[in-house]
Amino acid sequence: VIIRRLLIANRGEIAARIIRTCQQLGIETVLAASEADVDSVPARLADHTVCIGPAPSPSSYLNTQAIVAAAVAAGAQAIHPGYGFLSENAVLARGCRAAGVVFIGPTEEQLLAVGDKLEARRHAVAAGLPVVPGGPVSSVEEARALAERIGWPLLIKAVGGGGGRGMKQVHEAAQLGELLELAMAEANTAFGDARVYVERYVASGRHIEVQLLGDGANVIHFGDRDCSIQRRYQKLIEEAPAPVLASDLRARMHTAAVSFGRHLRYRGAGTVEFLVDTERQEFYFLEMNARIQVEHPVTEAITGVDLVAEQIAIAEGQPLRLTQERVAFSGHAIECRINAEDATRDFRPSPGTITAALFPAGPGIRVDTHIEQGSRVPPFYDSLLAKIITYAPDRASCLALLQSALANCRIEGVKTNLDMHAALIAEPGFRRGGVDTSYFSRRIPTR
Amino acid sequence: MNLTNDDVQEILRLLDASSFDELHLATDRFKLTLRRSGASGWTQQMQTAAGTAADASTPSTPSAAAVRTPSVAGLIDVHPPIIGTFYRAPKPGAAPFVEVGSTVQKDTIVGIVETMKLMNSVYAGVAGVVVEICAANGHLVEQDHVLMRLRAP
Numbered sequence: 001v002i003i004r005r006l007l008i009a010n011r012g013e014i015a016a017r018i019i020r021t022c023q024q025l026g027i028e029t030v031l032a033a034s035e036a037d038v039d040s041v042p043a044r045l046a047d048h049t050v051c052i053g054p055a056p057s058p059s060s061y062l063n064t065q066a067i068v069a070a071a072v073a074a075g076a077q078a079i080h081p082g083y084g085f086l087s088e089n090a091v092l093a094r095g096c097r098a099a100g101v102v103f104i105g106p107t108e109e110q111l112l113a114v115g116d117k118l119e120a121r122r123h124a125v126a127a128g129l130p131v132v133p134g135g136p137v138s139s140v141e142e143a144r145a146l147a148e149r150i151g152w153p154l155l156i157k158a159v160g161g162g163g164g165r166g167m168k169q170v171h172e173a174a175q176l177g178e179l180l181e182l183a184m185a186e187a188n189t190a191f192g193d194a195r196v197y198v199e200r201y202v203a204s205g206r207h208i209e210v211q212l213l214g215d216g217a218n219v220i221h222f223g224d225r226d227c228s229i230q231r232r233y234q235k236l237i238e239e240a241p242a243p244v245l246a247s248d249l250r251a252r253m254h255t256a257a258v259s260f261g262r263h264l265r266y267r268g269a270g271t272v273e274f275l276v277d278t279e280r281q282e283f284y285f286l287e288m289n290a291r292i293q294v295e296h297p298v299t300e301a302i303t304g305v306d307l308v309a310e311q312i313a314i315a316e317g318q319p320l321r322l323t324q325e326r327v328a329f330s331g332h333a334i335e336c337r338i339n340a341e342d343a344t345r346d347f348r349p350s351p352g353t354i355t356a357a358l359f360p361a362g363p364g365i366r367v368d369t370h371i372e373q374g375s376r377v378p379p380f381y382d383s384l385l386a387k388i389i390t391y392a393p394d395r396a397s398c399l400a401l402l403q404s405a406l407a408n409c410r411i412e413g414v415k416t417n418l419d420m421h422a423a424l425i426a427e428p429g430f431r432r433g434g435v436d437t438s439y440f441s442r443r444i445p446t447r
Numbered sequence: 448m449n450l451t452n453d454d455v456q457e458i459l460r461l462l463d464a465s466s467f468d469e470l471h472l473a474t475d476r477f478k479l480t481l482r483r484s485g486a487s488g489w490t491q492q493m494q495t496a497a498g499t500a501a502d503a504s505t506p507s508t509p510s511a512a513a514v515r516t517p518s519v520a521g522l523i524d525v526h527p528p529i530i531g532t533f534y535r536a537p538k539p540g541a542a543p544f545v546e547v548g549s550t551v552q553k554d555t556i557v558g559i560v561e562t563m564k565l566m567n568s569v570y571a572g573v574a575g576v577v578v579e580i581c582a583a584n585g586h587l588v589e590q591d592h593v594l595m596r597l598r599a600p
Contacts, residue, residue, distance in 0.1 A: 020451060044495040045449060056532060056585070189538055340563070349563035351530055361481060361491035362459055366452050372493050379531045379587070383563045404487040 001102055001316050003078045007032055007071040008046070009092075010082030011061065012384060013370045014292070015042035018080050021308040030074040032067055034060035036378040041370045050074055055380045061085045068095040078102035078315055080308075084382070087291040088115055104315040106268045106290045107216075113264060114288040118159050118197060124285040127263035129256045132275065132284040134199030140177045143198050147173065150200045156180060158187035159195035164233035166190055169201055204436045206276040207235075208242045208283070210257035211299045213269055213307070213322075215314050219261035220324045221254050222299050222307070228437045229424070231347065236417075236440065237424070238295035239334040240302050243395055243433030246281065253283050260288065269296075269311050278436055294337070294387070297366060301333035301391040332395040334402050336421040338411070339383040343420035351379040355413035360405035364391045364398075377414055385411060395433065399425060449476060449495075459489055522596040523573055531562035533569075533588045535580070543584075549577045551597065558594060575599045 005028040008015050015031060019042060022029045031046035036055035043049040050070045053060035060066065062085060071079050079101055081087040090111040096103035105111070114120045124131050133150040136159070137143040147154055147170075156179060158166030166187035168179045180196070188194040207230065211222040226242035227235045242250070257272035271293050273286040296307050305322070313321060341347045354375045359367045369386035371377065377385065390405050392398035406422045429435055429443065458481065462470055468483040478494040518524055527533065535543040535558055545557045551571040558569040575597035582594045 020449070023449060024451065039497065041495055044497060055587070349529065349531075349565055351563060358490045358492050360484075361455055361489045363456055365488070367491075372495060374494075379529075379562045381563065408484050408488055408490050410490075 001077055003027055003102065003312060003316055005030060005074065005076045006104075006312070007050075007067075007074055007076035007079045007101075008042075008082065009061065009067045009071075009079050010085060010087075011037050011040065011042060011370070011381060013368045013387060014082040014294070016045055016370045017368050018082065018308055019045045021306055021312070024306075025309060025312065027312070030070070030076050032061075032070050034380075036376075036380055039376075041372055041375060048074065055378060057085065057380065061381075064089065064092045064095050067092065068099050068101065071096075071101045072099050076101065078104055078312075080104045080311070081291070083291050083294055088289070090115065102315050104268070104311050106264075106266060106270065110264050110266060111290055114270075114290050116159060117157065117161065117287060118195070120287055121197075121285070123263060124260060127256075127260045129260055129285040130283065132199040132202065132286075134197060136195065136197040137180070138195075140180055143176055143180055144173065146198055147176070150198075153201040153203075155199045155201040156183040156196050157199065158183065158191055158193070159197060160191035160193035161187060166196065202275055202277050202284075204278045204438070206242070206278060206434065206436050207273065207286075208245070208253065208276050209271045209273040209289075209293075210254055211269070211271055211293075211296070211307070212257055212261045212266060213310055213314065213320060214261050214264075214266035215318070215320045216265055216267040218320050219258050219266055220320060220322065220327060221258050221261075222303050222305065222327055223329050224250060224253060225295055225298055226434075227295060228435055229430070229440055230437050231440050235295065236337055237334065237421070237430075238298055239332065239395075239398075240298035241329065241332070243332075245276075245434070249276070249281060249283065256283070256285070260285070268314055269307055278434075294384070295335055297368060297387060297389045298333040298335050301366070301389060302329050302331055303327055331391055331393050332398040333389060333391040334395075334398050334425075335387050335389045336402065336406065336425070337384055337417075338386040338388060338409070338421070339417050340377050340385050340414040341383050341417055342415035343417040345415075347417070348415075349379070349383050350415035351377045351383075352414040353377070354411065356410060357412075358408070358410040359386065360388065360408035364401050365389070365405050366391070371411070385414075385416065399431065450479060450493075455479075455481070455491060462489075518593075519596060522578060522598055523575060524593045525557060525569065525572060525595045525597060527560045527569060527588045527590055527592060527594055528567050529560060529562050530589045531560040531567065531587070533582045533584065533586055533594060534559040534561065535584045545577050545580075545595075547577050547580060551575060551577060560588065569594060571597060573597060573599055 007030045009032045019029045029046040030048045032052045052066040086092040090108045093103045093108045154170040156168040168183045184194045206228045224242045225240045227238045229237040271289045274283045276283045340350045366389040390401040470481040472479040480492040555571045556568045560567045578598050579596040
């Protein structure tokens with residue numbers, strides 16, 4: 001297949017990001033937009049815009065039938081699902097296949113294999129990857145027996161879960177029954193699936209992930225990213241490569257990620273997430289994300305590879321255009337996620353209209369955004385306004401550049417977390433590098 | 448064709464070597480302003496032309512204007528804590544938090560407003576009885592909208 005016209009089933013900065021690569025490749029773009037987004041910046045950038053339904057996501061960005069029908073009607077050869085929404089949805093992949101449209105992503109089988117956390121864990125074990133000791137449980141008795149084997153404290157997780165929902169820490173045996181029931185009830189409410197599993201709780205862990213590309217036969221990696229700066233399981237800052245990481249640990253993680261991808265005969269762009277136990281200096285497989293990720297620009301910065309262009313080439317059926325030896329790493333990149341939220345009022349969401357949008361520019365600075373003066377930030381979707389990425393030969397100069405880039409960014413009309421980012425990257429803890437995932441919640445705000 | 452980051456950097460390299468502090472570039476698709484920001488670098492401001500390609504219908508998102516009704520003497524209005532989508536029940540298919548006639552306390556949850564994927568509880572705010580529910584389930588509500596009215600005991 002040669003993709004000449006591509007439908008983007010997404011919104012926001014990632015829609016604008018995909019359009020940019022398509023323009024460079026000479027691919028015509030059709031944006032599938034909800035009623036709230038028909039006059040958005042991505043809609044203005046795209047060659048065509050098709051309205052796929054009302055503003056609430058279930059009626060538009062999550063409406064598989066409307067999206068496939070829009071692609072067919074627009075004469076698009078392929079659908080790029082971006083991240084979030086239907087990006088890892090096997091039903092959309094199947095719908096595309098039935099309609100003769102290329103789904104830019106992995107196969108249906110691969111989506112199902114990594115979409116279910118227990119299934120993904122089984123594949124990880126089969127591929128020889130270390131996983132956090134634990135397993136599925138369906139009763140308090142089972143959970144207690146497992147706890148005796150793996151040791152306290154425990155972490156209960158939802159099989160169908162994500163974003164921290166249905167997750168519970170258990171520090172003593174007496175709490176187990178109550179918290180297990182609560183986790184199952186929450187999981188059932190949030191995901192329609194009450195199944196949970198139990199793992200050893202890693203007290204101090206870093207979130208480090210490895211970027212993969214596969215063509216269904218070959219799989220190579222594009223290095224790692226550290227995403228440990230998180231608030232309530234939502235990433236705020238990501239960097240590549242992960243700072244302060246022992247080189248043998250890093251190399252073993254790269255190898256493990258590639259083994260996992262090869263085991264699945266993975267096709268497309270994907271990310272293998274690991275939890276690095278900072279006390280034991282060990283790493284464990286967490287999950288695989290079968291899509292492009294929000295933080296992909298930091299990898300693009302240090303490798304010089306356009307990951308969206310590679311996704312499109314793979315979807316066209318081309319073999320990988322790079323070998324592992326030809327993936328060269330240089331420099332350091334950091335990304336800050338600028339969100340429409342009030343960091344001074346418990347990160348309360350702040351939808352509204354942008355009255356001023358001034359972004360930093362210059363060598364080593366990249367801004368991926370979907371807002372400009374006059375843009376509306378609707379209350380229906382996530383709060384990501386822009387990603388500011390800086391790139392420099394080393395981490396110290398990258399941080400210095402990031403500091404001035406943040407200072408040269410001004411967004412008015414909605415509240416943002418810009419000041420919080422500026423304060424955070426100035427903290428000695430962050431500047432040293434290698435913080436764990438609880439750093440953000442533990443830190444004493446500078447102001 | 449739109450400008451890429453590489454294009455912007457190319458322009459900046461030329462500007463850096465010049466004595467100009469500002470550049471305005473206008474095409475039929477966008478307007479770009481680049482400004483020198485002291486010694487700390489440059490800023491960019493982009494304005495994309497309104498799409499002529501949008502072949503979509505006009506927005507018809509359910510935002511019930513009817514909820515912006517005047518206050519009723521003797522009744523207490525309950526407003527959303529933030530703009531968002533109003534839900535009367537904790538999850539689809541579940542019973543609503545309250546019905547007309549329900550007795551509520553100050554901290555009784557009477558609904559949920561979903562904003563940017565976050566669920567915000569709506570509290571009654573005062574003790575009383577629900578006498579009218581003004582906002583429809585699943586509709587966009589703004590902060591000055593009335594969700595429901597209560598009568599204090």
